[in-house]
Amino acid sequence: MLRTSTRRRITSRLLALAVLPAVVLPALAGCSDPGASAAGTTPETTAARNGVVYNTSPEQNRIRAEKNAALAAKVPAAVGKDGKLTVATTAGSIPLSFHATDDKTPIGVELDLAQLVADKLGLELDVQVTSWENWPLKTQSGDFEAVFSNVGINAARVKLFDFSSYRAAYMGFEAKKTSSYSVNGADDISGLTVSVGSGTNQEKILLAWNKELEAKGKAPATLQYYSSDADTILALSSGRTDLNIAPYPSVTYRENTRDDLKVVGKVNAGWPSETLVAATTLKGNGLAPAITDALNSAIKDGSYGKVLDRWGLSEEALPESKTVTEATFGAAQTGAAK
Template sequence: MAFFTDLNRRGGRARTLAALPAVVLLGTAALSACSDPGAAASGAASEGRSTTAARNGVVYNTSPDQQRIRGEKDAALAAKVPDVVGKDGKLTVATTAGSIPLSSHATDDKTPIGVELDLAQLVADKLGLELDVQVTSWENWPLKTQSGDFEAVFSNVGINAERVKLFDFATYRAAYMGFEAKKSANYDIKGADDISGLKVSVGSGTNQEKILLAWNKELEGKGKVPATLQYYSSDADTILALSSGRTDLNIAPYPSTVYRENTRDDLKVVGKVNAGWPAETVVAATTLRGNGLAPAVTDALNSAIKDGSYAKVLERWGLSEEALAESKTVTEETFAASQAGAAK
């Protein structure tokens, strides 16, 4: 797991720390953003409501009783599951459960829910496996996937050049990051110049942190004041800092920022950037490199796309605009070619 350590170490030298302690943001999706998960409040789940009617017309079910959209076992697909994965009859999936509508805890504070789990359920169903969900922190999934504790990760993981050295991927959603601010703000974030001198909260070790560090380097090269990156120990603290004015911006997976814009009265989305900036990336199920599981997951996702269950899951969580027309397997060998048509 050297590259994750190195990324964090480099980030530690480059970033400007706020007065608050710099800590790893636990249980967060980039995912993305992408696109690794970033700071995101749990919203309705933390407030105890079982449903939330949002301004975008989506009624979010945050109760433990999810009544997920299910798929049927496809014998041909099940036969493609590697023996090392299928021998126990389970698909062990990791998620960080920190960000509605990606993955979060239900109103019982223990049941993982969200679009990531719904898609993982479809894949498990198609492959004839029982879904075994394991909640973990963002910084732990890489090592535990390498060790075999997790067979797949569904947690808004974006594909990048470092990750393909250790993992294979089955793509399933577009990967964007959103900038959010107080509703009274007049920011329009499109690039580095727009964050100069601002205080921005971000998750440590994420794609969005990489974007901000690159933008700060660009600002310094122009002789402009870089942004101050701030790190918080919980999702609630991150959003509280934003809503109270202690930070100017938060960057997080775009679906989470849209959710808050549509369910809160004090925040709005003020910018959107691909999680793979300056290139493009997509969100993908993440598996151990070379173990043969990623192609089976890809085929299961394409089966779900074909029969319409995939579209129903995205619609359920208000993410239809992030649908992919086709799932593809991405490995280190195919990564460069995959960049040309990503996230469209």
């Protein structure tokens, strides 16, 4: 039998656990992916202040397209032989690509656009979730045929990959709503703690800004790295970091669905030049031109616009998709949308 003192300790712990959810769950619910809660306990739609109602359920009822025989004929034999388009995505950032309320189905604008491309090319979409660090190597090895995961075109990547542009590329700075930060350049992050993803275009921006600050004799920003969006936003909302820099669609989503965060700055992902978000394929394998043509077909028939509208990203629409390779990279930068 338990002694009286032991029973008292257990009772105290149970009472503490019973009270804990009322204290922490509101904070966790606001910073985790929709699929982070147990199945059936998370709302399957989110109404945002920008008027968009986000469907976060596994049943997406995606906008689909018909096979275009002429486009399908352009698919390289090595890609089309199994009848699938194997697409990698990181599934870590709403509304780009993330897990649905079942905590396993990848959804978001990236997958919707990949679906349109696969449909146009007459291929079955095979989505593979991977980490940001792994997609380059696995695309080079042939495990992935294309990457749809908010990949920005840059000088280092065009040495290894070809691209088919499909969205404007911006990064946003976000902070607590009670803050007075406004970020327009390097001087505005001096001495602050900023969270950023490793190996990303936004990290390149911050590293360049820190060099600029050091050259001026000013304190650089402290860069903080986290393993997930949930950890990143929890750190921001709790005051452990001052700012977070992330894809603009994600920071605006949080501004429109939360009460504690706001957007405090916007910068092109290719700073100091300009860049675009693009489907990423292995350099020289011939798939990029087929994807570009499929995207342009979707732009022309309106299905591309419907997908962006669905996720509140119509302002990032491009009038045309272009194939960008190492040889055409300079010209593509000049023509990138502001």
